[in-house]
Amino acid sequence: xxxxxxxxxxxxxxxxxxxxxxxxxxxxxxxxxxxxxxxxxxxxxxxxxxxxxxxxxxxxxxxxxxxxxxxxxxxxxxxxxxxxxxxxxxxxxxxxxxxxxxxxxxxxxxxxxxxxxxxxxxxxxxxxxxxxxxxxxxxxxxxxxxxxxxxxxxxxxxxxxxxxxxxxxxxxxxxxxxxxxxxxxxxxxxxxxxxxxxxxxxxxxxxxxxxxxxxxxxxxxxxxxxxxxxxxxxxxxxxxxxxxxxxxxxxxxxxxxxxxxxxxxxxxxxxxxxxxxxxxxxxxxxxxxxxxxxxxxxxxxxxxxxxxxxxxxxxxxxxxxxxxxxxxxxxxxxxxxxxxxxxxxxxxxxxxxxxxxxxxxxxxxxxxxxxxxxxxxxxxxxxxxxxxxxxxxxxxxxxxxxxxxxxxxxxxxxxxxxxxxxxxxxxxxxxxxxxxxxxxxxxxxxxxxxxxxxxxxxxxx
Amino acid sequence: xxxxxxxxxxxxxxxxxxxxxxxxxxxxxxxxxxxxxxxxxxxxxxxxxxxxxxxxxxxxxxxxxxxxxxxxxxxxxxxxxxxxxxxxxxxxxxxxxxxxxxxxxxxxxxxxxxxxxxxxxxxxxxxxxxxxxxxxxxxxxxxxxxxxxxxxxxxxxxxxxxxxxxxxxxxxxxxxxxxxxxxxxxxxxxxxxxxxxxxxxxxxxxxxxxxxxxxxxxxxxxxxxxxxxxxxxxxxxxxxxxxxxxxxxxxxxxxxxxxxxxxxxxxxxxxxxxxxxxxxxxxxxxxxxxxxxxxxxxxxxxxxxxxxxxxxxxxxxxxxxxxxxxxxxxxxxxxxxxxxxxxxxxxxxxxxxxxxxxxxxxxx
Numbered sequence: 159x160x161x162x163x164x165x166x167x168x169x170x171x172x173x174x175x176x177x178x179x180x181x182x183x184x185x186x187x188x189x190x191x192x193x194x195x196x197x198x199x200x201x202x203x204x205x206x207x208x209x210x211x212x213x214x215x216x217x218x219x220x221x222x223x224x225x226x227x228x229x230x231x232x233x234x235x236x237x238x239x240x241x242x243x244x245x246x247x248x249x250x251x252x253x254x255x256x257x258x259x260x261x262x263x264x265x266x267x268x269x270x271x272x273x274x275x276x277x278x279x280x281x282x283x284x285x286x287x288x289x290x291x292x293x294x295x296x297x298x299x300x301x302x303x304x305x306x307x308x309x310x311x312x313x314x315x316x317x318x319x320x321x322x323x324x325x326x327x328x329x330x331x332x333x334x335x336x337x338x339x340x341x342x343x344x345x346x347x348x349x350x351x352x353x354x355x356x357x358x359x360x361x362x363x364x365x366x367x368x369x370x371x372x373x374x375x376x377x378x379x380x381x382x383x384x385x386x387x388x389x390x391x392x393x394x395x396x397x398x399x400x401x402x403x404x405x406x407x408x409x410x411x412x413x414x415x416x417x418x419x420x421x422x423x424x425x426x427x428x429x430x431x432x433x434x435x436x437x438x439x440x441x442x443x444x445x446x447x448x449x450x451x452x453x454x455x456x457x458x459x460x461x462x463x464x465x466x467x468x469x470x471x472x473x474x475x476x477x478x479x480x481x482x483x484x485x486x487x488x489x490x491x492x493x494x495x496x497x498x499x500x501x502x503x504x505x506x507x508x509x510x511x512x513x514x515x516x517x518x519x520x521x522x523x524x525x526x527x528x529x530x531x532x533x534x535x536x537x538x539x540x541x542x543x544x545x546x547x548x549x550x551x552x553x554x555x556x557x558x559x560x561x562x563x564x565x566x567x568x569x570x571x572x573x574x575x576x577x578x579x580x581x582x583x584x585x586x587x588x589x590x591x592x593x594x595x596x597x598x599x600x601x602x603x604x605x606x607x608x609x610x611x612x613x614x615x616x617x618x619x
Numbered sequence: 620x621x622x623x624x625x626x627x628x629x630x631x632x633x634x635x636x637x638x639x640x641x642x643x644x645x646x647x648x649x650x651x652x653x654x655x656x657x658x659x660x661x662x663x664x665x666x667x668x669x670x671x672x673x674x675x676x677x678x679x680x681x682x683x684x685x686x687x688x689x690x691x692x693x694x695x696x697x698x699x700x701x702x703x704x705x706x707x708x709x710x711x712x713x714x715x716x717x718x719x720x721x722x723x724x725x726x727x728x729x730x731x732x733x734x735x736x737x738x739x740x741x742x743x744x745x746x747x748x749x750x751x752x753x754x755x756x757x758x759x760x761x762x763x764x765x766x767x768x769x770x771x772x773x774x775x776x777x778x779x780x781x782x783x784x785x786x787x788x789x790x791x792x793x794x795x796x797x798x799x800x801x802x803x804x805x806x807x808x809x810x811x812x813x814x815x816x817x818x819x820x821x822x823x824x825x826x827x828x829x830x831x832x833x834x835x836x837x838x839x840x841x842x843x844x845x846x847x848x849x850x851x852x853x854x855x856x857x858x859x860x861x862x863x864x865x866x867x868x869x870x871x872x873x874x875x876x877x878x879x880x881x882x883x884x885x886x887x888x889x890x891x892x893x894x895x896x897x898x899x900x901x902x903x904x905x906x907x908x909x910x911x912x913x914x915x916x917x918x919x920x921x922x923x924x925x926x927x928x929x930x931x932x933x934x935x936x937x938x939x940x941x942x943x944x945x946x947x948x949x950x951x952x953x954x955x956x957x958x959x960x961x962x963x964x965x966x967x968x969x970x971x972x973x974x975x976x977x978x979x980x981x982x983x
Contacts, residue, residue: 280931287930294974302978306970313928313966317959320943328948 160200161218161225164235165268167193168242172260175253182253186246186260193267194239201232214273224274224334229585230398230468231270237472238266238390240568244479245382247564255382258292262386269392275323275333275400282319282392286312289387293379304378311371315361322354338404345407352408355401356416363393363449366423376442381482389445389475394452394467402456402464409457413522416457421528423450428535432542437485440543441478444499447532448474454522454529455514461587463517468586470510473498473575477507480568488557489548491565498572500540501533506575623710625664627703633657634699641692647685654681654695658702668890669709669828672897676820677702679901683908684813694734697727698817705825713773714763717829721759721793724825725752728818732810744809751792751802759789780838787843793826794876795869797849804857807869815865816904819872820897827893830883843884844954850877851961858968864907867972868900871927874961878942881954887945892938899926899935917980921973928969929962 171189175182204216204227214226227235242263249255265285272278286309294305327333329351330341343351361368376384402409427447434440448470455467477498484491498505511533519526557565575582620628636653640646655678662674681698684690704723711717729752733745765782767773777783788799795803807815835843854874861867875896882889903923910916926933939962946955 283931287925290970291977294977302974305974306967309970310963310967314963317963320940321955321959324940324943324947327944 159218160196160204161216161227161271164193164196164200164271165225165264167196168260168264168267172257172264175260176257179253182256183246183250186256189260190239190242190246190263193263194236194243197232197235197239200227222274222276222333224277225268225271226273227271230395233468233472233582233586234270234390234395235267237475238263238270238386240571241385241389241475241479244483244564244568245385247560248385248483249380249382250560252296255292255296255380258288258296259382259386261288262292262383266386266390266392270395273335275326275335275338278396278400279316279319279323282396283313283316285387285392286316289379289383292383292387293375296380296383298378300374300378304374307371308375311361311368315358318354318361319358322351322358325351325354335400335404343405348405349408349411352401352405353412355405356397356412359393359396359401360419360453361393362396363391363453364446365450365453366419366426366446369423369427369446372446373439373442376438376445377436385479385482389478391449391452391471391475394449394456394471397453397456398464398467410459413457413459417454417522417525420450420454420457421525423447423453424529424532425535428532428539431539432535435546437543437547438482440539441481444536444539445474445478447536448499451511451514451529451532454518454525458518458521458525460517460521462520463514465583465587466510466513466515466517468510469506469575469579469582470514472582473506473510473572476568476572477505480565480572483561483565484557486547488555488562488565489553490555491557491562491569492547493544494569495565495572496540496544498576500536504573504576506572506579509576509579622664622666626661626670626706626710629657629660629664630699630703630706634696634703637692637696637699641696645692647690650692650695651681651685654699657699661706667709667828668894669824669831670706672824672894673702673705673709673821673828676817676824676897676901679905680813680817680821683816683904686905687811687813687908690813694731697731701725701727701731701817702821705821705828708825709828711829712775712832714767714775715773717775718756718760718763720825721789721829722756724822725756725793728752728814728822731814731817732806734811734814740809741811744806747802748806755789755792755799758785758792762786762789775832777833777836777839780836783836783839784842787839787846790826790830791846794823794880795873796846796876796880797853797873798846800850800853800873803869803873804866807872808863808866810865812865812904812908815868816900816908819868819900819904823872823876824893824897827879827889830879831889835884840884843880844951847877847880847884847954848957850874850880851957852964855961855964855968858965859971861968861972864911864972867968868903871965871968874965875927877961878939878958881946881951881958882942885942885946885949885951885954887942888938892935892942895926895934895938899923899933902926911976912980914980917976920976924969924973924976928966 167189171185175185200216214228216227218225242259245259249259262285265281268281269278269285272281290305290309293301293308297304323333329343329347330338332338364372424447427443427450431440431443431447434443452467452470455463477495480491481495481499484495498507501508501511515526515530518529633653637650640650658674658678662671665671665674677698681695684694701724704720707720708717708724711720729745729749732748733742735741762782762785765779765785769779770776792799810818850873854870854877857870858867861870879889879892882892902919906916906919911920926935929936929939943955943958946958
C-alpha cells in the first residue's frame, strides 16, 4: 500500500497543481517531500515482511501490477527524489512544467519499484510520455526534432523490450521476477531473449552506436526534464535488475561484445565531449562516456565492479544534475561538480569509478585499462569546459538562494559518499548478493576482504 | 420472431417513421430522437459483441453529424439502412444473406459520401468509392459462386481455394487491406467527417464480424499472411508524412486492419482489439467534429493518437499485447516480426501528428 502511495502522490500532486496553478509550487514541493519521507519510512519502518517472498521488504501485488522494494530500488528511489527536488527548484515559477515533472517522477518511481516485467514495461513506456511533451512544449529552438528523435529511439527500445518480454512469457509462462529466477531456459532462446533485453536497455543507457538521440535532447530539452528523465540511468538499472540475475550465462556470452562497445563508448564520448562548444553537449557526451563505463562494469561478472556501478549511477546523476543547475551561473559549484565528474578523490564518483575499475581489472584487464582512460580524458574535457565557461571575463554568481541551497545539499551528499561509502554499499550489496548467489553464476571467491580493501583505499585517497 | 428479427425490427421501424416524418413534419430534433431510440432499442435486443459495437458506433456517428451541422432526416435514414446491412452481415449464416448484407451496408454509403452535393470533392470521392466498391462486389459475388459451386452448399465455409481468394479480394477492399487500399486516403479525406467516422467504424466492424465466422484454411493462409504483412507496412509507411488528419486516419486504418488480419490468422483475440480500436476512433472523430482547436479537443485527440500508437494502459496496447502473445506462441514469426516493426514505423507518424496538435493548441 505504501508503495502504491509512492506512485500516486506525485501523480495527484501534478494533476492538482495543474488545476490549481497558483498553488502548484507548494503542492509539488509538498508531494516530493512527502514521497521522500514515505520512502524512508517504507524502508526503515515499513511493517510488512509478510514472508510472501522474504526477499522484498515491501510488496504490492495485483495481478501483473507487482511492486516491491529492496535496497537497490530504495537507493535509486532516494536519488530520483533528490533529483526531482533539484528539478523543482529550477522550475519553481512554472506551474505547467511542474505537472510534467511530477508525472515523470511518478513513472520513474513505478519503474524502479516494478518487479514484474509487464509492469516494468508499462512504466518504461509511460515515463517517456511526459518527457516527450515536456521537451515538445517547453524545449529550446530545435525542440520538435529532439522530441521526435527521443520518442522514436525510446519506442524502438520499448518494442524490442516488448518482443523479448513476450518471448520470455511464451517460454516460462510468468513474468514475475521471483518465479523467473528459478526457471532455467533452453540455451538458444535464452540467448536471444537476453540479447533483446540488453539491446533495449542499451538504447536507453545509451551505449555507443545507439546514443544519437541523447546529445540533441540534452541540447534542447528543458533542464529539469533532463534531470529527472535522463540522468537516472534506467537502462543500467534494467540490466542490473533483470538481465544479469535472469540470464547469467547469456550475460557471460555477451560480455566481450559489451566490453568492446563500452570501450569504444568511453573514448568516443570523451573525445566528442572535448570538442563540443555547447556546454550541455559536453555534458551529454560525458554522460555517454560514463554510461559506457557503467556498461563495462555491469557485464564484468564481478561483485566489486557491480557495487561500483551502483555507486556511479547515483553519483553521476547527482554530480551532473548539480553541474546542470550551476552551469553558467555559479563558478564555485560548477567547479565542484566538474571535479566530482572528473573523478577527484574524496568525492563520490571517484569511489564508484575506482570500485568499478578494480573489479573490472580482475576479470578483464584490457577492458579496465581502456576504462581507466576515462579518468584522464574526463579531466581533460571537464577542465576545458570550466575554462570555456569562466576563464577570461569576470562573471558574477547569478544563482538564486534556493538553487544554492539545493546545490549545497547535493555537494554534501557527494562528499559523504566520497569519504565514507560503506553505509551506501551496505544498503545495496547485500540485496545483490542474495539475488545473485542463487543462480549458477559463481560468486566472487572472497567478496568480503576485497571490498574492505577497496573501501580503505577510497577512504585514504 | 427470432432474436435476429427482434434486432432488426426496431431499426426498420425507425426508418419507416423517419420517412413518414420527412414527408410530413421535418424536425431535426424529432429525427434525432427517433433514430437514436430505434438504435438503442435494437441494442437492447443485441446479444452479440459485434452488434453492440456497431450500434454504439452508429449512435455516435449520428451524434457527430448533429455536432457538425444539423443533419436532416435523409442522412439518418441512410445511416440506419447501412446499420441494418451491417447487422445482417454479422448474423448471416449463408453466402446469399451475406452478400445482401454487404450490399445493404455499402449502397447507402455512396449517398452518404456525396452528402453535400454542392461540394465537388464529395462527389468525386463518392464516384471513386462507387466504382471501386462495385468492382469489389463483383469479385465478392464471383467468389461466393465458386464457394457455392464446389461443395454445393451455401454454408459459410471456405471450401474452394479459388472462391476464397476471390472472396478475400472483395473483403480486402472493404477492410482496405493492401493491395486493395488505394481508395482509402482519397475517400477518407474527401467524405464529410461523420461519414468518414462511419466508414472507419461500422463498415469495418461488420466485415470483421464476417471474418470471425469463417476459419482460415490452408489454401488462403499464405496469401492472407502476405496481405497482412503488406497492409501493416504500407499503412505505417503511408502515415509518415501525412498532414491531413482524415487521410492520416485512413492510412492508419490500413495498418490496423492488417493487425486485425494477423489476429484472425493466428487465432488471437479479435474482439478486444476491435473494441479498443473502435472506441479510440470514436473519441478522435468526436473531438474532430466538436472542436479540435480547443484545449479539451486537443487533449482528446492526443489521447486518441497515443492509444493508436499503442501506449501501455491505453486500450489498444492490450489488444496488441494479446495478439502478439498468440502470434508468438503459435510460431508465426513473420507476422510477429512485421507487427512489431510496423508499430515502430507508425510511431513517427503518430508522434509528429501529436506534436502538431499540441503546439497548435499551445499557440492558440
